[in-house]
Amino acid sequence: KNEVEQSPQNLTAQEGEFITINCSYSVGISALHWLQQHPGGGIVSLFMLSSGKKKHGRLIATINIQEKHSSLHITASHPRDSAVYICAVGGAGSYQLTFGKGTKLSVIP
Amino acid sequence: NAGVTQTPKFQVLKTGQSMTLQCAQDMNHEYMSWYRQDPGMGLRLIHYSVGAGITDQGEVPNGYNVSRSTTEDFPLRLLSAAPSQTSVYFCASSPRGGLAGHYNEQFFGPGTRLTVL
Numbered sequence: 001k002n003e004v005e006q007s008p009q010n011l012t013a014q015e016g017e018f019i020t021i022n023c024s025y026s027v028g029i030s031a032l033h034w035l036q037q038h039p040g041g042g043i044v045s046l047f048m049l050s051s052g053k054k055k056h057g058r059l060i061a062t063i064n065i066q067e068k069h070s071s072l073h074i075t076a077s078h079p080r081d082s083a084v085y086i087c088a089v090g091g092a093g094s095y096q097l098t099f100g101k102g103t104k105l106s107v108i109p
Numbered sequence: 110n111a112g113v114t115q116t117p118k119f120q121v122l123k124t125g126q127s128m129t130l131q132c133a134q135d136m137n138h139e140y141m142s143w144y145r146q147d148p149g150m151g152l153r154l155i156h157y158s159v160g161a162g163i164t165d166q167g168e169v170p171n172g173y174n175v176s177r178s179t180t181e182d183f184p185l186r187l188l189s190a191a192p193s194q195t196s197v198y199f200c201a202s203s204p205r206g207g208l209a210g211h212y213n214e215q216f217f218g219p220g221t222r223l224t225v226l
Contacts, residue, residue, distance in 0.1 A: 033215060035217075042217070043201075043217040043220075045215050048214055086151070088152070088215075095165070096157070096168070097152075097154065099144075099152040099153070101149065101151045102151065
């Protein structure tokens, strides 16, 4: 079973700061997802990666397949970015996703 | 599109009661799944389906049943509720079934908060 570790568990930042959230996994994968869970509980998909880098607005996600590591970066953070960010991985030949425990981000004005 | 809908939003059960959590999607997605989310733990897969008529167990299937008679609906049944099933339940769907299911963007419902007394 793949083990997914996220760091840090909790992160407090000042508005405008550059933020990095890390995700490491133990077994080779075919896809990695970054998800955002709002304070109200809803979950939305941010990125799906199998290699390289993706950018959407102020969010950037990278993955290093050899090192089994992914990062989610938020540039010019804003209080509305406050949420739990969740990493999930899918293995080749498997239907199932394995989720990390999430990183709780609070951005203070 | 309404996306993925779940009912009810909240439910309180007594130990031993049964109930069905409803999940529906209007995006013609092949892959649907049920997860539970508990404090301090990641989302855990209960059951999933790669298409109508096809279901399989996930990581934590005990105490739950599912069926997939149509593409749109994927209900989760609690057979005899136990306090250990107190959790928040999420239904999710994605466009493609088969082994590529997890390669695709996941669409989540709003969740059902279940308390078993």
